[in-house]
Amino acid sequence: MSIINRRTLLKTGGTFVAGACLPLTNIRLAFADQSQDFTFAYISDSHIQHIKGTKFVRNWDQGLKRAVAEANLMSPKPDFVMYGGDLAQLGTREELDHGFEIMSALKHKTHYVMGEHDYYADLGEYWSSQVGKQYYSFDHKGVHIIVLNSILTDDHWTHERWANGTERMGVMAGLDDPRGSPFMVGAAQRKWLANDLKDISKDTPIIVFSHSPLQKLFKNWNFWTDDAELVQAILQPFDSVTVFYGHVHQIQYNQIGNITFHSVMATAWPWPYPESYAQAENHMPHLTVPINRADPFFERDATGWQYVDINSGKATVKFSLTENEPRTVSYDAKRGHPVDTKYVSRSKPPQNHY
Amino acid sequence: MMKKIFSITAIVLFFSIQTAFAEPLGLPPVPIPADNPQSKAKIALGEKLFNDPRFSSTGDVSCATCHDAAKGFADGPLKTSEGIKGLTGTRNAPTVLNAAYMKSQFWDGREPDLEGQSKGPFINPVEMGLENHEPILTLVRADRTYWKMFRKVFGLKKKEALTMDHVAKAIASFERTIISGDSPFDHYYFTNDKAAMTPAAVRGFNVFLEQGRCVSCHTVSQTHALFTDSRFHNLNVNFNSISGGVKALARRQQQDKADGVDLDVSILTDKAVAELGRFVVTGQWRDIGAFKTPTLRNVDLTAPYMHDGSIKTLEDVVDFYNNGGVVKAGDPVNSFQSGGIRPLGLSDTQKADLVAFLKMLTSPLN
Numbered sequence: 001m002s003i004i005n006r007r008t009l010l011k012t013g014g015t016f017v018a019g020a021c022l023p024l025t026n027i028r029l030a031f032a033d034q035s036q037d038f039t040f041a042y043i044s045d046s047h048i049q050h051i052k053g054t055k056f057v058r059n060w061d062q063g064l065k066r067a068v069a070e071a072n073l074m075s076p077k078p079d080f081v082m083y084g085g086d087l088a089q090l091g092t093r094e095e096l097d098h099g100f101e102i103m104s105a106l107k108h109k110t111h112y113v114m115g116e117h118d119y120y121a122d123l124g125e126y127w128s129s130q131v132g133k134q135y136y137s138f139d140h141k142g143v144h145i146i147v148l149n150s151i152l153t154d155d156h157w158t159h160e161r162w163a164n165g166t167e168r169m170g171v172m173a174g175l176d177d178p179r180g181s182p183f184m185v186g187a188a189q190r191k192w193l194a195n196d197l198k199d200i201s202k203d204t205p206i207i208v209f210s211h212s213p214l215q216k217l218f219k220n221w222n223f224w225t226d227d228a229e230l231v232q233a234i235l236q237p238f239d240s241v242t243v244f245y246g247h248v249h250q251i252q253y254n255q256i257g258n259i260t261f262h263s264v265m266a267t268a269w270p271w272p273y274p275e276s277y278a279q280a281e282n283h284m285p286h287l288t289v290p291i292n293r294a295d296p297f298f299e300r301d302a303t304g305w306q307y308v309d310i311n312s313g314k315a316t317v318k319f320s321l322t323e324n325e326p327r328t329v330s331y332d333a334k335r336g337h338p339v340d341t342k343y344v345s346r347s348k349p350p351q352n353h354y
Numbered sequence: 355m356m357k358k359i360f361s362i363t364a365i366v367l368f369f370s371i372q373t374a375f376a377e378p379l380g381l382p383p384v385p386i387p388a389d390n391p392q393s394k395a396k397i398a399l400g401e402k403l404f405n406d407p408r409f410s411s412t413g414d415v416s417c418a419t420c421h422d423a424a425k426g427f428a429d430g431p432l433k434t435s436e437g438i439k440g441l442t443g444t445r446n447a448p449t450v451l452n453a454a455y456m457k458s459q460f461w462d463g464r465e466p467d468l469e470g471q472s473k474g475p476f477i478n479p480v481e482m483g484l485e486n487h488e489p490i491l492t493l494v495r496a497d498r499t500y501w502k503m504f505r506k507v508f509g510l511k512k513k514e515a516l517t518m519d520h521v522a523k524a525i526a527s528f529e530r531t532i533i534s535g536d537s538p539f540d541h542y543y544f545t546n547d548k549a550a551m552t553p554a555a556v557r558g559f560n561v562f563l564e565q566g567r568c569v570s571c572h573t574v575s576q577t578h579a580l581f582t583d584s585r586f587h588n589l590n591v592n593f594n595s596i597s598g599g600v601k602a603l604a605r606r607q608q609q610d611k612a613d614g615v616d617l618d619v620s621i622l623t624d625k626a627v628a629e630l631g632r633f634v635v636t637g638q639w640r641d642i643g644a645f646k647t648p649t650l651r652n653v654d655l656t657a658p659y660m661h662d663g664s665i666k667t668l669e670d671v672v673d674f675y676n677n678g679g680v681v682k683a684g685d686p687v688n689s690f691q692s693g694g695i696r697p698l699g700l701s702d703t704q705k706a707d708l709v710a711f712l713k714m715l716t717s718p719l720n
Contacts, residue, residue: 057680062693069689070639073601269423304640322640322693 006253036142036205041071041108041307044084044246045266047117048099055096060089061320063267064102067305070320072107078307079140081108082265084246085115085151091169093126100130105159115211115246116151116183116222120169120198124149133207137187137196143313145206146196148189150210150225150245153181175221175271182219182226183212189319190227194234205313206241211259215254221271223248235259242331250302251319253329255337262308262317262329262338270302377536378717382578384454390469390523392530398691399503400528403521409476409490411483412438417475417525420447426655427451427532433663437481444621444628446663449656451717452649454530457584461645461661464617465633468526473518474618481622494521498665529576534651535578535715542714543579551714558711561704566675568708570694571647581651583713586632586644587692590679591660595641596629600642603627607634631661642690654713676700680683 044062049057071081083103088095096118103110112131114124131295134149152158162168171179185193200206208214214231217223227232235241241259249266304321314331315338321327328341377383386392403409407416420435423426427450429435435447445461453459459463459471475481476490484490494500495513504510508520539559551559562568572581596603607627610620617634620627625635632641645661659665665674670681677683678697687695700708 020670058696059693062689062691065689066691069600073604073639075601075605320639324640326638 036313037090037309037311038079038141038143039074039076039309040082041078041305042068042084042244042264042266043071043075043081043103043267043305044113045086045115045249045268046099046102047086047089047266047268048095048102049089050092050094051087055183056095057089060268061098061102063303064099064104066322067267067320068105071305071307072105078108081106082209082244083110083112084209084244085113086117086246086266086268087112087115087127088118088312090166090173091118091121091127094301096126096130111147111209111261113147113209113211113246114149115149115198116172117169119149119151120172121165123165130195135192138239141310142208143310144197146193146206146208148185148193148208148210148214148231150185150187150212150214150231151183151247153184153226157181180222180226183222184226185210185214185231186227190230190234193231197234197238200238202237202238206235207310207313207315208235208241208243210243210245212247213244213252213261213263214259215256217248217252232256232259242310242315244308244315251327251329251340253317253338253340260315260331260338262315264306264317265302265304265319265321267303267305269335365392369442378533378540380535380540381533381538382455382580383450384530384533386530386587387467387469391525392527395503396507396527397531398522398528399500399507400524400526402500402503403494408493409482409484410438411418411485412486414438415482417472420475420481421450426652428656430655430657431666433658435481437475437478438483441480441483443478443480444625445661448648449652450529450532451534452532452654454533455580455649456582456646458646462621462632462635463586463646464621465629468529469519469522472525472529472599478618478622481508487521490521491516491518537651537717538714539711540579541706543574544577544641552705552710553711555713555714557704558707558709559714561700561708562609563712565700565704566698566708570647572650581649584647586641586646586687587694588631588643588690589645589674590643590687590691591645591674591697592662592664592687593688593690596626598627599660600630600690604633604642608637611637628662643688644690644692645660650712651715652717654716657719668703668712672700672705672708677707 008218018184044063047060049060050065051057067308071078082138087099087103114127114134118124118127129135135147137144137146139145158168162171174180197206210225212225213223214225216225216228236255236259239258243259243260243261244264246264246266248263249269249271250263252261252263254261301323302318302321304317304324306317309316309318314333316328316330319327319329327343329338331337332339404417407414407419409416415438420429420437422429429447433446434442434444437440448461453468459465459468465471465474473487477486494504495516501513502520504516504520507524510516510520538555541547542556569585571583571585573579573583574581595717603626607620607630611617611634621634622628632644632646633639635641652664653668657666657668659668659671665671665681674681675695676698677685679687679691679695
């Protein structure tokens, strides 16, 4: 890169990011109905970890505090903040309380998604007493928004196999612990979902929030929802569905039929891309261009949070990364799937199976 | 034998006007931009410009006023240097030593290179106070010695062809000769001379690499040591002075910038804006309150420390880091503080050893 180019780059670096502080604009679809446009912030996977007494892991605390502080700088304000799950590491009351306290500095209305680290100590009891329902829906500016608890698993594993909740939580907290069990939404919630959607017209944009991906990516690490295809089948009849999930601590995006998938970043730590580690064949979507991944020399690399612009039901996800350039993944109407505006694979089409 | 040759070469080159391409022990080759090659005559011209106080509105401030060779090319013990009429800015004068290796210039990296950086202070109201660069050009065109030198160095035919870019290039060329290595640490580490550092400093180097976590940002590589990652970090130095109103402040600054207010001016005359650090340049949240990692070479000569010169001694700097980025242990840190800064739990001996090590980074003066 020549000196001139580098200077131009450095000098103009400010103009495009000014959007972070000044009004946000996006390219709207031609038939856009602006009354359906809005922005929300998304913070996820903070894994607040209790050491003892009043001591918590400082790194995880700082990750969440920073995301909260940055989200409070948003202008215009987001309509709401979604917390994507795994506020705690081992689901204790101390961890959840500490996490909620940091979250209380947010100046915006906040909704929560259940993560497995919040759940398996007491099956979500304390979390629910503080947050409310584990799955629910609401309407916002013409968009129907659904929150699912996707980290459930079968009754036998949940109730029969462990001496107590702490042991159960410990097993599920290990990313690749072979004693774990695949996540699922479950029959009861799928029934609720079908019922919730029954009176919604097919052209209403749908946004679904879950903690695990509602697609099957990599079973060994539970980047997986066992009944993903059944959930997708309920959503597929709608013209425009966007699913956001946490859990994976990395940027992923994908398109299956009418459903667009986006992951969100963790504030705690990055996971590597499984395909670089797995010995066996896996189902990572080939759409994701393996670039800009976690740099092991920077412990806060590939962590951060994001805000999402919804235009006519389609999402533009803007990642604010602590140690990296910001990234944007946006739905491309021409291609019919999301693309990273900077890192785009020209050759690889999206995965089209679950 | 090898070591001897190295050190002799390094001592000879140190601080001397050099056009050869050998560097002092412990340093990589100096990056030279393709459009501004080094030459003996250009370096001499740059040195003359660097030391000439006539390029200030009052005629008594030169580059060397605040980047004094006798003070490690910094300006201790002043927290912030005095420009014309005793006016002060907001930032501690960074050393010119090894600035040639920095991937960006100024504490917030707002200029990409020495050429860009060198133009700023002339026209800053609290530094050299000129309205614009014209008086400089008028002077060097009229001055027979300068005109002769410029003509020769840049092959100029007409006086009108002499621009500020030529002035900046000459100064930058001179600054690329102000490099320093060959410290006791370099002998210890790169030539395996185990006697080059005291036992305390050797223990301190270990603290530097391990429990002290210093090396994460003040980098040391296999072949050379610049002691900087050229990145930007929020350490919580004086950020709490603005943490109550970051949003309004950030918005005002970005608006001013969009309206064309000169960054150099607002950064050096507005204390609150100055504390926003690199954010004023990029507008990115991750850069709020973040400042460039300075080199540690000759750090014993360049007190006081940190971007605002607020910490007086190396001992106090070590305490600041040991406390997790606060002067007084237990004080709160801001939410934007870099995640790598945390209480270190160093003992008094470890802290003293670390300071002993930092004092081994001083290069021989001639």
